[in-house]
Amino acid sequence: MKILVTVKRTIDANTKIRVMSDNSNVDLNNVKMALNPFCEIAVEEAVRMKEKGDASEVLVVSIGDKACQEQIRTALALGADRGIHVETEASIEPLNVAKILAKVVAEEQVSLVILGKQSIDADNNQTGQMLAALTNMPQGTFASEIQIHGDKVQVSREVDSGLQTVELAMPAVITTDLRLNEPRYASLPNIMKAKRKPLVMTTPAELGVDIKQHTQLLKVEAPAERQAGVKVASVAELIEKLKHEAKVI
Amino acid sequence: MxxxxxxxxxxxxxxxxxxxxxxxxxxxxxxxxxxxxxxxxxxxxxxxxxxxxxxxxxxxxxxxxxxxxxxxxxxxxxxxxxxxxxxxxxxxxxxxxxxxxxxxxxxxxxxxxxxxxxxxxxxxxxxxxxxxxxxxxxxxxxxxxxxxxxxxxxxxxxxxxxxxxxVDSVYDAGISNLIAEQVVQSERPELTAANVIVSGGRGMGNGENFSMLDEVADKLGAAVGASRAAVDAGFVPNDMQVGQTGKIVAPDLYIAVGISGAIQHLAGMKDSKVIVAINKDEEAPIFQVADYGLVTDLFVALPDLADKL
The missing domain is CATH 3.40.50.620 (HUPs)
Known part of the structure; x- marks a missing residue:
């Protein structure tokens, strides 16, 4: 069984972002970049499946400019076998990403695609579901547990009301939630080894995908700042303020 | 249109x-x-x-x-x-x-x-x-x-x-089935619909201590939430998580107890009308968004709060 994992280059999760002064976008100059945390969980899950004997090969794909090869190498160091870089400008819309991935899925004949549920930059939470739609695969989104049973996969999903387990016919698409696993750290020997693992490059045009613009970004602004309020000295004072000043209880 | x-x-x-x-x-x-x-x-x-x-x-x-x-x-x-x-x-x-x-x-x-x-x-x-x-x-x-x-x-x-x-169209793709569901039953209002929310973080120490939040919530008719840290630590189930990847809430009153105020938690609650923070660490970032901050040991403050409400 072949698994495809997608990885996205995003800002490092611990970085504080700034909005550009002309409000055109977020300023990413000199900002530390990293593997999107949800994608890291996806890579870890696929590698564990291979270690357990459920999967035979873990393929990793990233879409973006040259720099995203760094994230593909990171995934290879974590245990993925082979990389595909689809070269485009740094950021394209989820529907275009899904179209590109659908082509890769068709070419590689994978049984399972594991993606992060969202990237921590655009926070869209769309690509996995869109890929599932375009390939007519079932989807197990926001996964906190995955179990392979023959040609089916059971996915426990974190939903607003609690947990839900769905059984999907493979090939299937799964998107990861935070509690699916705790990703390992890549060891130095594995980082060295990853440099020699195969990584091929392609483009949307070569895959037969026409990149289309569906939305236009008009402006990006900083959110309204909340001002720090006052410190109260005691529980009694707190209750008094909530009752008579804020009038919320 | x-x-x-x-x-x-x-x-x-x-x-x-x-x-x-x-x-x-x-x-x-x-x-x-x-x-x-x-x-x-x-x-x-x-x-x-x-x-x-x-x-x-x-x-x-x-x-x-x-x-x-x-x-x-x-x-x-x-x-x-x-x-x-x-x-x-x-x-x-x-x-x-x-x-x-x-x-x-x-x-x-x-x-x-x-x-x-x-x-x-x-x-x-x-x-x-x-x-x-x-x-x-x-x-x-x-x-x-x-x-x-x-x-x-x-x-x-x-x-x-x-x-x-x-509408009588019936579509069955036949490629997926629901096989189990764990729905959390609660007498309290739902997080996303509650006027008042009392949330606990890693500072609560363990899952049992969340009962102290329950007592305060009962007095206020509030829902009980949690930070990602508390859910990751296994104190409480995932459906209680407030934050960027959990539930986004904006109640009239949000009481954050033992929550440091990580960016991803603030993303889920900073539009609340009034925010109260109870934390013993005076430097905790949650105080930067709180209207009322109480720097104290939550294990002393919570019983006191439940008592005086």
């Missing part, structure tokens, strides 16, 4: 978030219709038909929609899409699961987590965990979007009811 809202419900009751969505949809302009798709959910359609501002309710009642599986629901919605300029669902796990699938089938984009409607094609949405707000214009003929309920007031309900039209 007309908007179809995909209703959030559990086959028995219509969730409060639908009222917020009707309000958001009315800002787009045009008629607002509501789709209730489920199984044995006539009663849900009945309450939907009493929301002020809803022109028509569509009811698709079939076993294939019982668990609102994305594979089946997306087909149904795509089938109905020809009559609508906007397809809108709440930014809940239901909406987030289904709507991108709908958008891709229609070959259009989806706009996630809309927090402001500027016009029928221009919307604001948070990016980078709410650290920036993007204003986005849709270039598509059909706008598919999820809307954050907490950013809009709720529409009113009335005695008069509008027409309920039965």
């Amino acid at each position: 007309a908007t179809l809202i995909i209703a959030e419900h559990d086959n028995q009751s219509l969730k409060a978030v639908n009222l917020n969505l009707v309000n958001a949809a009315s800002r787009i302009g045009g008629e607002v219709h509501l789709l209730v798709a489920g199984y044995g959910c006539q009663v849900v359609a009945d309450s939907a038909s009493k929301i002020t501002g809803v022109g028509k309710v569509l009811l698709a009642d079939s076993a294939v929609y019982e668990h609102q599986l994305a594979e089946n629901m997306s087909q149904l919605i795509v089938d109905l899409a020809k009559d609508y300029s906007h397809l809108v669902a709440p930014a809940t796990t239901m909406g987030k699961n289904i709507m991108p699938r709908v958008a891709a089938l229609l070959d259009v984009a989806q706009i996630s987590d809309v927090i402001r409607v500027d016009s029928d094609d221009t919307f604001a949405r948070p990016i980078y965990a709410g650290n920036a707000i993007a204003t986005v214009k849709s270039l598509d003929r059909i706008k598919v979007m999820t809307v954050r309920g907490s950013s809009f007031d709720g529409a009113a309900e009335q005695d008069l009811s509008v027409v309920i039209e039965v």
